Amino acid sequence: MAEDVKPTRKNLMAIEDRIELSERGHDTLEQKRDGLIMEFMDILDQAQDVRSELNSDYETAQRKLNMARAMEGDVAVRGAAAALQEHPEITTQSKNIMGVVVPQIESTKVRKNLSERGYGLLGSSARIDEAADAYEELLETIILAAEVETAMKKMLEEIETTKRRVNALEFKLLPDLYENQDFIEQKLEEQEREEIFRLKKIKGKKEEQEREEREKEAQAQAEREAAVSAD
């Protein structure tokens, strides 16, 4: 509130400094927000491609699994699934995009050959192998999607935070500071006008006093001169 600020020159200078700093911060944050949005757009395109690939891979994998189930039976498919020894693993590293740390996911043991699957050549059929293959491919796309979508989430969080800061500066802090600046300037101008008025009054009074003194002196002089001429 402007009324809470003491209308002094010192405060006015402090507020002017804060306005300058806030305006500079506002410009920088706006640039950061725009940069983040541009980076986000690139990731969004990538995410949309990955998402459509993910959906088609999922459909293929499901179709192949249903085929394996229909031809080999549910028990055989579940048996093959239970026999697996190798499990896919992921390791996460990070990279920095405009100050946002986004993950880079590396995967191991996703793709396996027949001997690594653990159910043996005799224990399964080509359809189960095809289904396993399709699901391994799906897992690879899922890992890629996880990387891209996590990056998107992190970028969105940063964009939201930056946007909130920009809005706080633009719609709260800067208007308050401008209001305080106007208030102090108006008060100081008012004080200046009062001071000029007061000085004018004092000057008028002083001139009046001097004029009266001059008149009195002139009168006294005239009286003295009259007395001398009468003698």
Add this chain to the structure above:
Amino acid sequence: MSQEIAVIGSPDFTTGFRLAGVRKCENVPDEQKDDDLDDAVERVLEDEDVGIIVMYNDDLDHLSRNARTAVETSIEPTLVTLGGGAGSGGLRDQIKRAIGIDLMEEED
């Protein structure tokens, strides 16, 4: 630290992933999803060895609001939904909120 992939859903949904070697599977039959899916999600979210959660997009509707928000906004582990559009898993709403425009509109 190496992490694993976890799959939550009906046994039909998880079987294929088991075939690809995923061992962290939370099987929740369709008829128990309203009651048990929240607990399954909570268990997986608490597991530090899990880096990616895979769920079927429609299964998110069975979650309570808290569990859904927790899994959708989680970054580690991160959620990947299958069977939904590019804006699935809460991303579309988040984009609308952050950017101010529905960038996923053309995907519908």
